[in-house]
Amino acid sequence: MISFFSQLFSEAGFWQARRFSGRLFQRILALVMAVGLTLGLAVPPALADGVTQEQLDTITAQWEGSLHALNDVNCASCHQDSETKSFVAVPNQESCRTCHEQSVDTFLLGKHGIRTLEGESALTPALARLPMHEAAFEKSMSCNTCHDVHTVNTLQASTDSCMTCHNDTHTNNYFNSKHAELFEADRDLPRPSNASVSCATCHLPRHTIEIGGNEVVKVNHNNTYNLKPRDRMVADVCMNCHGVEYSYNSIFDDELVTANFDKPPHLELETFDLIRALEKRRSDNGDGE
């Protein structure tokens, strides 16, 4: 309620200031223009006036070794409007969606993409309730915020990209875990193997879906999907490697979650005692399996 009333007064105050003080309005206008001008000058040349030959050579070399190049996805595939043929300096998620429909559609349903889906300004770490790195506050979420679109190396997107924004204890403790040790073995690969555990392994997990009658493995980019209830992550992710009891005892141990699973769980959920008692009753009654 307090915030409700403080909003009320700040709104009313601002409204009156705009209405009754022409001079203040002029000052605000001047400030807006000054900020706009500064931003205009601060935009990197890649966005405003094209890149240098040197930058272009680097990008071209990155692209030549990428899966995009080897699948005949050329510069114009993304940097040219398919209808008007006009040049597109910075393609957005709609361009990616032309080929990566499932990835973009799931991205838009999670926290990272939902503001974009709903026509709001894209998510920035400054808007988050979770602790974020201040230096990343103004990063705007789209595909290439996490993905290096020219190398198409997804190793970076699976862990390093997360670390540039997220600054909570669970994230920062990742490198103390066995999961991170496994991930280090993948460091020189273009994509994480199926044996390592990155941030994305759990939070943007690979899932098997049906597309056109075929079962295919895709990455679920809805980063919110398996967070709650926690049993969703157990079945989708943990139980690819761990037993059911170990998984549940880990994921319901808040301290262990904060420590990013740096040791085996010591929690013993009562649920499993109940199941064991049930099994015993069934076998005592002679109808056990």
Next chain:
Amino acid sequence: MAVSGRRGFSWRAIVNFRTVVALSCVLLMGWFTAAVALDRKEVFLPGESSVGHYLIEASCASCHEGFKPVSNDTCMRCHEAEMAEDVHGQKKFRDPRWAAELAKLEVLTCTTCHSEHIHMFDRGVHLQPDLCMTCHQGIIEGDLTSHDGFTPDGCWTAGCHNYHDHRSISTGFLRQNLDQPPMLPVQAMPTIEVETQLDEAPEPDLSKEFLGGAA
């Protein structure tokens, strides 16, 4: 002092109940208009938004169509995947054995159980913890020996039951997987198949466009 010295003028003639009400209405109208005009719609929020929705809390139209109640369609626009295997869905209540239960609580309407802008128990959208008791109170009152005396608000807050999708938490699932070792014999995530159509990269089809800015 100057005012009170003036003859025939009384503050009470102006500052009475009616003018205060009228002025308050004008101020409120002004405030709402300003909020809409300045695109500061968060002033209309009646309470703290849930952890799942706060990022779009100023996008009223995402969930609300005017002043109509929030519909299932609105929720399903984003939450279809979560509801793909709903054990308390339409199918269950078409069964005559359970159909009458709907009279106790209209559980096929999302907003019967899930509330927004009001904090109860956090799980995405706020939820009253003891709702299961509407139909399942017998479970903790003698119908199921193992659950005798359990608290009415613990079914899902303790993490044991999942109302919509219990594939990985049902008794059957836990029995089937009981006594698995901490590390399963095979430890692997699904593998993504990657195909390539060409043996080497083609010639880049744009170049000067990048150097000269927008063509």
